[in-house]
Amino acid sequence: MGRQHNSFLFLFLVFTILLYNTTKAQDLRTYIIQLHPNEMDTSFYKTKLHWHLSFLEKATVLEEEEESHSARLLYSYDTAIEGFAARLNEHEAMALKSLPGVISVQMDRRYELHTTYSHKFLGLNFSPTGVWVRSKFGHGAIIGVLDTGIWPESPSFDDSGMPPVPKHWRGICQEGEGFIFSNCNRKIIGARFYSKGHRVNYPDSRDTTIPLLEYVSPRDAHGHGTHTSSTAAGSAVPGASVLGLGLGTARGVAPGAHIAVYKVCWFDGCYSSDILAGIDDAINDGVNVLSLSLGGFPTPLFEDSIAIGSFRAVERGVAVICAAGNNGPAAMSVANEAPWITTVGASTMDRRFPAIVRLGNGEMLYGESMYPGNKFSKQAEKRLDLVYESGGNQGAEYCLKGSLSRTSVQGKMVVCDRGINGRSEKGEAVREAGGAAMVLANAEINHDEDSVDVHVLPSTVIGYEEGVQLKKYINSSARPIARFIYGGTKVGRSRAPAVALFSARGPSATIPSVLKPDMIAPGVNIIAAWPVSLGPTGLQEDQRRSNFTVLSGTSMACPHVSGVAALVRSVHPEWSPAAVRSAMMTTADVADHLGKPIMDEKNKTSVFAMGAGQVNPNRSIDPGLVYDIRPEDYITHLCILGYNQVQICTITHRNTSCSGILRRNKKFNLNYPSITVNLQNLSRPVPVMVQRVLTNVGTPNSTYTVQVKSPKGVAVKVVPEKLTFLKLNDRKSFRVWFEMRKQEANDGVVDGFLVWKHSSIGRYRVRSPIAVTWTM
Numbered sequence: 001m002g003r004q005h006n007s008f009l010f011l012f013l014v015f016t017i018l019l020y021n022t023t024k025a026q027d028l029r030t031y032i033i034q035l036h037p038n039e040m041d042t043s044f045y046k047t048k049l050h051w052h053l054s055f056l057e058k059a060t061v062l063e064e065e066e067e068s069h070s071a072r073l074l075y076s077y078d079t080a081i082e083g084f085a086a087r088l089n090e091h092e093a094m095a096l097k098s099l100p101g102v103i104s105v106q107m108d109r110r111y112e113l114h115t116t117y118s119h120k121f122l123g124l125n126f127s128p129t130g131v132w133v134r135s136k137f138g139h140g141a142i143i144g145v146l147d148t149g150i151w152p153e154s155p156s157f158d159d160s161g162m163p164p165v166p167k168h169w170r171g172i173c174q175e176g177e178g179f180i181f182s183n184c185n186r187k188i189i190g191a192r193f194y195s196k197g198h199r200v201n202y203p204d205s206r207d208t209t210i211p212l213l214e215y216v217s218p219r220d221a222h223g224h225g226t227h228t229s230s231t232a233a234g235s236a237v238p239g240a241s242v243l244g245l246g247l248g249t250a251r252g253v254a255p256g257a258h259i260a261v262y263k264v265c266w267f268d269g270c271y272s273s274d275i276l277a278g279i280d281d282a283i284n285d286g287v288n289v290l291s292l293s294l295g296g297f298p299t300p301l302f303e304d305s306i307a308i309g310s311f312r313a314v315e316r317g318v319a320v321i322c323a324a325g326n327n328g329p330a331a332m333s334v335a336n337e338a339p340w341i342t343t344v345g346a347s348t349m350d351r352r353f354p355a356i357v358r359l360g361n362g363e364m365l366y367g368e369s370m371y372p373g374n375k376f377s378k379q380a381e382k383r384l385d386l387v388y389e390s391g392g393n394q395g396a397e398y399c400l401k402g403s404l405s406r407t408s409v410q411g412k413m414v415v416c417d418r419g420i421n422g423r424s425e426k427g428e429a430v431r432e433a434g435g436a437a438m439v440l441a442n443a444e445i446n447h448d449e450d451s452v453d454v455h456v457l458p459s460t461v462i463g464y465e466e467g468v469q470l471k472k473y474i475n476s477s478a479r480p481i482a483r484f485i486y487g488g489t490k491v492g493r494s495r496a497p498a499v500a501l502f503s504a505r506g507p508s509a510t511i512p513s514v515l516k517p518d519m520i521a522p523g524v525n526i527i528a529a530w531p532v533s534l535g536p537t538g539l540q541e542d543q544r545r546s547n548f549t550v551l552s553g554t555s556m557a558c559p560h561v562s563g564v565a566a567l568v569r570s571v572h573p574e575w576s577p578a579a580v581r582s583a584m585m586t587t588a589d590v591a592d593h594l595g596k597p598i599m600d601e602k603n604k605t606s607v608f609a610m611g612a613g614q615v616n617p618n619r620s621i622d623p624g625l626v627y628d629i630r631p632e633d634y635i636t637h638l639c640i641l642g643y644n645q646v647q648i649c650t651i652t653h654r655n656t657s658c659s660g661i662l663r664r665n666k667k668f669n670l671n672y673p674s675i676t677v678n679l680q681n682l683s684r685p686v687p688v689m690v691q692r693v694l695t696n697v698g699t700p701n702s703t704y705t706v707q708v709k710s711p712k713g714v715a716v717k718v719v720p721e722k723l724t725f726l727k728l729n730d731r732k733s734f735r736v737w738f739e740m741r742k743q744e745a746n747d748g749v750v751d752g753f754l755v756w757k758h759s760s761i762g763r764y765r766v767r768s769p770i771a772v773t774w775t776m
């Protein structure tokens, strides 16, 4: 989700709870029932729907007003999972659980939604040797976007010059409120919406007290889905800007790819029953890439609908790309960490929007702003009295709505602390109270993170240290004053990419054996398409209109990688999702634009912050070698991790006997493009061996040699050190031994890498990050 909008959505949630009437239906909750795939008696049940209803007939008792069991059924799933979603009371859920053929009964879960320039920053250009020309801009690939829907009139979804709809496409254009068949075109080739799971939780979602209009259709009332879809595959729009700032040509990463819209997120977030229905259709419709900028907290895989639905998608050759979440920089905050998912963290770009605060005493505090006055108006740089309302009304330091007293802020520059309410909302609160300008001061946890917003009044966001300095000045001055000095849009001055402060970090809490996130992509201050029904802040009060706005979050990073996956797929339609991910990971950049290692906010490098590094589209279509993974390999890996038969069946829908699998695969390793090993803290260290298999997708007759950067205190040995591939698709394996020599006294992780280098072709450098952890 764009980070601004989390609190925005929660605000509406509060309204609804107060209005919710208690009815008999309150005892019913939504459950997702998973069935054993092989147990449907096809001589008895004509369709899956009949089979699914038979379970409800056995386990549910109809209330008087209910006409049939099918009234309880929300979704009968076909592909993403085996089973259905239904409204049940607790007793019925228990009864269902004990019926033969049922493998799990889980309550519906709520998930949250976690550019004019970013394509250039990723090195995408019109060079005849570049990835755009070579992939024909992602020609023919279909990206399915599970999100808040789409605003089809946005110029980013103009289909001029788009190829015809691919022959294999089986999707539909579902009509609904404010959305008609002709809203689909050769850019938006499909659109569907799923509201049943959401609606049963909020039956009165059409209530007039809910200030936001929800379209019961694929039309986007929030903007998030419009933004992410255009980032992945938006058409070129010359002269795009946010009210004059960031002017340039807006373009998605794969402007030649088609978009299929699956609206699963509504004002109260995204329910897993709706998400699964969306994934279900997307697989059957024939998407090549699924993009999910949503998620929750780390969840065991067998309880995580996104992990479960995406296993089936990956099995059918669909690459699933997910946002890592915005709960960084805390360790173990990464979500969507299933090994078959590509998990994406967020990075910064070198585009800045400087807006310095010059204090009355001459001190200058660096800040950033996307206030349009930034470019045009001298009025916006006027000297103003400065006020910080701490100790005033409750919440006034955060500029909560209605907390500021008009007499003390009227006509002044108001300091607001970050936190509690949305950033844009603070600006609106200051404007409503008569304030003339706002300085948004980061909290300590925000450091100097500078996600900008298109505030409704002149404003700037300053770092934590700057905030402390500012408040000291206010305290010590009889009449504190300040003015803004705007610097427009500046490109190329600062070090980038760097990992965004909020980007969720590994190691994975549920699957620590796999390094997550997999990679990073731009996710800070991303400009992309926006509904003209909303102001650029997304606030209802914001009367300004723009076809573009700026958002930050791993939600914005994810569609960049979805676009790259589409480019890779259109060049290599036969590659598996694992091969596509391997290509993106092993060619990712680990150096920033100054050639220095990519850093996090503490000026450190960390594999658990950036995974394999920043995705590099041009290199990813020609990686030389890939680490491929078959769906069965994921199952073997789950066996090794100790998942039991029921859990594995819940995740994969396969009847697995782990004991047999483990007997046959004594030395099995998941062929992941990164390497994670855990060394025991033993007095006599035992070497740990890891095995990998490389497949040649570069040129025949290729020889590669390995180069290793050992993690500190760990000895690494690779055997063999040279691999020769005679033909294309030749497979060669190698082993790596890790042995602890000296335990480094740091936070329990040391990192390194290994890279396979082609003997003569310089572009073939196949790099894997290595993370070594140890248990005490």
Ligand SMILES: *[C@@H]1O[C@H](CO)[C@@H](O)[C@H](O)[C@H]1NC(C)=O
Residues within 6 Å of the ligand: 123, 125, 127, 129, 130, 131, 618, 619, 622, 763
């Ligand atoms: C893209 O990569 C190819 C090698 O695969 C290289 O020859 C070319 O110069 C690169 N082009 C751009 C525009 O970076």
Ligand SMILES: *[C@@H]1O[C@H](CO)[C@@H](O)[C@H](O)[C@H]1NC(C)=O
Residues within 6 Å of the ligand: 468, 471, 472, 475
């Ligand atoms: C400002 O002064 C008040 C009262 O003297 C004090 O409590 C507060 O800590 C000071 N704030 C800063 C930022 O110096």
Ligand SMILES: *[C@@H]1O[C@H](CO)[C@@H](O)[C@H](O)[C@H]1NC(C)=O
Residues within 6 Å of the ligand: 154, 155, 532, 545, 546, 547
């Ligand atoms: C948005 O784009 C449309 C189509 O290009 C254009 O007609 C309209 O004027 C634009 N709206 C704004 C607010 O820029």
Ligand SMILES: *[C@@H]1O[C@H](CO)[C@@H](O)[C@H](O)[C@H]1NC(C)=O
Residues within 6 Å of the ligand: 601, 602, 603
């Ligand atoms: C990181 O480095 C930059 C530039 O060298 C410096 O301005 C900044 O204060 C450093 N940040 C931290 C947290 O050390």
Ligand SMILES: *[C@@H]1O[C@H](CO)[C@@H](O)[C@H](O)[C@H]1NC(C)=O
Residues within 6 Å of the ligand: 036, 038, 039, 655, 656, 657
């Ligand atoms: C699952 O496998 C077990 C043992 O391999 C077998 O006994 C059982 O019948 C199988 N169940 C189904 C539904 O295939």
Ligand SMILES: *[C@@H]1O[C@H](CO)[C@@H](O)[C@H](O)[C@H]1NC(C)=O
Residues within 6 Å of the ligand: 681, 682, 683, 743, 776
């Ligand atoms: C683990 O490592 C620490 C630090 O090197 C050492 O002091 C301790 O004795 C080790 N514990 C065991 C069980 O080997």
Ligand SMILES: *[C@@H]1O[C@H](CO)[C@@H](O)[C@H](O)[C@H]1NC(C)=O
Residues within 6 Å of the ligand: 700, 701
């Ligand atoms: C690979 O090398 C062998 C021996 O050097 C040669 O006979 C063969 O034609 C080469 N294959 C290709 C595809 O270049």
